[in-house]
Amino acid sequence: MHMADALISPAVGGIMWAVSAGFTGYSVRKLTKDPDEGIVPLMGVMGAFVFAAQMINFTIPGTGSSGHIGGGMLLSALLGPVGGFLTLASVLLIQALFFGDGGLLAYGCNLANMGIFTSFVIYPLVWRRIMKKGVTAKRIWWGSVLSVVAALQLGAFSVVLETFASGRTELPFSAFVVLMQPIHLAIGVVEGLVTAAVLTFVWQARPELIEPNRAHLQAGVSLRKVLVVMGIAVVLTGGALSLFASSFPDGLEWSMFGVMGEEEITAAGTVHSTFSDIQEKTAVLPDYTFKVPDGATELTETAALAGTSVSGLVGGAMTLVLAGLIGFAVTRFRKRETHA
Numbered sequence: 001m002h003m004a005d006a007l008i009s010p011a012v013g014g015i016m017w018a019v020s021a022g023f024t025g026y027s028v029r030k031l032t033k034d035p036d037e038g039i040v041p042l043m044g045v046m047g048a049f050v051f052a053a054q055m056i057n058f059t060i061p062g063t064g065s066s067g068h069i070g071g072g073m074l075l076s077a078l079l080g081p082v083g084g085f086l087t088l089a090s091v092l093l094i095q096a097l098f099f100g101d102g103g104l105l106a107y108g109c110n111l112a113n114m115g116i117f118t119s120f121v122i123y124p125l126v127w128r129r130i131m132k133k134g135v136t137a138k139r140i141w142w143g144s145v146l147s148v149v150a151a152l153q154l155g156a157f158s159v160v161l162e163t164f165a166s167g168r169t170e171l172p173f174s175a176f177v178v179l180m181q182p183i184h185l186a187i188g189v190v191e192g193l194v195t196a197a198v199l200t201f202v203w204q205a206r207p208e209l210i211e212p213n214r215a216h217l218q219a220g221v222s223l224r225k226v227l228v229v230m231g232i233a234v235v236l237t238g239g240a241l242s243l244f245a246s247s248f249p250d251g252l253e254w255s256m257f258g259v260m261g262e263e264e265i266t267a268a269g270t271v272h273s274t275f276s277d278i279q280e281k282t283a284v285l286p287d288y289t290f291k292v293p294d295g296a297t298e299l300t301e302t303a304a305l306a307g308t309s310v311s312g313l314v315g316g317a318m319t320l321v322l323a324g325l326i327g328f329a330v331t332r333f334r335k336r337e338t339h340a
Contacts, residue, residue, distance in 0.1 A: 001108075001152075001252050002102030003106040003109050004102070005275050006103070007092075007106065007159075007270055008105065008106050010272070011166075012165050013109065017107075017240075018108070020089075027082035027086050028082075028086070029080040032330050040331055041203075041233055042223065043080055043323040043324060043326065044229045045227050045231055046078055046323075047075075047087040048316040048320035049093055049230050049316075050091050051280065051318075052312050053068070053069050054068045054095070055068070055237070055311070057245045057247075057250060060186045063183065066250055067186070067191070067251050069194055071088060072088050073118050074117030076211065077144075078209055080210075080211050081119040081136060082119070083088065085119040087323045088118075088175065100313060101310060103272040104279050104297055105272065109158075111153040113156075113159055115312060121151075121154065126146055126147045131143060140200055144193070144199060152185070152188035153185065156180045156181055160176050165264070168265065170257070170265060171265075180255045183255060202226055203228070217248035234316045234320075236317065238316045258259065270338070287312060288302075288308055
């Protein structure tokens with residue numbers, strides 16, 4: 001559900017950048033008051049896992065569409081809403097800058113649609129309520145599916161509102177929403193099941209990691225099993241399983257095609273051109289593969305597959321470093337404030 005810049009106007013993009021920046025600042029402030037030092041390695045490895053997992057589009061049977069996990073609920077359940085939100089912000093920034101996935105102008109929209117609704121709306125209203133009487137395997141499964149479905153429905157509807165507010169008449173509100181909501185309902189069910197499976201593993205290995213009953217993990221507490229298994233999952237998912245991703249358009253592209261017969265919209269204007277030029281220069285692995293060499297029309301099949309594997313590994317490593325650095329910087333600031 002990564003929106004391209006062409007779907008929104010500069011005004012909508014600017015407003016959503018401001019909204020997302022506000023939530024980011026709030027999250028940083030909240031995290032500086034959290035005494036949990038064990039969150040730093042978890043932010044890094046879980047951010048890398050979500051990056052790799054988002055590369056795997058799964059087919060939605062009978063639709064000709066596909067979907068991928070958003071990861072926001074998974075991150076929030078393990079890191080808390082503010083830690084999960086900041087980690088997802090890292091994932092989306094790496095994707096937009098270095099892989100051309102989601103527009104830079106639309107970054108605020110994507111972070112709001114996939115992060116704000118998940119971490120700050122559905123997580124407290126649905127997930128925490130279901131887990132209120134204690135975390136069990138059954139509650140994890142029900143909580144994951146219901147929470148992810150609800151978050152995706154809000155996110156999908158927000159996409160429709162953002163295109164409508166941007167004046168994209170190619171995507172009339174009623175026709176667009178009729179396609180967006182059902183396909184993301186199906187995608188949400190699958191993501192919910194994936195989220196539940198990962199959280200169940202973590203719960204069985206280290207039950208104190210699952211929010212909202214997570215005990216604070218002081219420095220020195222061993223997270224080795226979880227970190228090692230999730231690290232291996234990052235390598236396998238990004239380096240190998242990504243090669244088997246569905247070739248069908250994702251839910252957003254599928255909905256756009258159903259409305260106007262095309263999966264992409266072009267946009268003109270100085271602002272859009274500026275952001276496009278920046279992204280073209282920073283995207284070293286556009287569309288998660290190597291750039292087409294000068295003089296060639298396309299990559300060979302072998303080169304394309306190799307580019308996908310490299311993208312999964314490099315992107316996972318980048319996200320691990322960025323999310324880990326955010327967590328480390330926050331904990332360092334907290335220590336400085338404590339000793340001031």
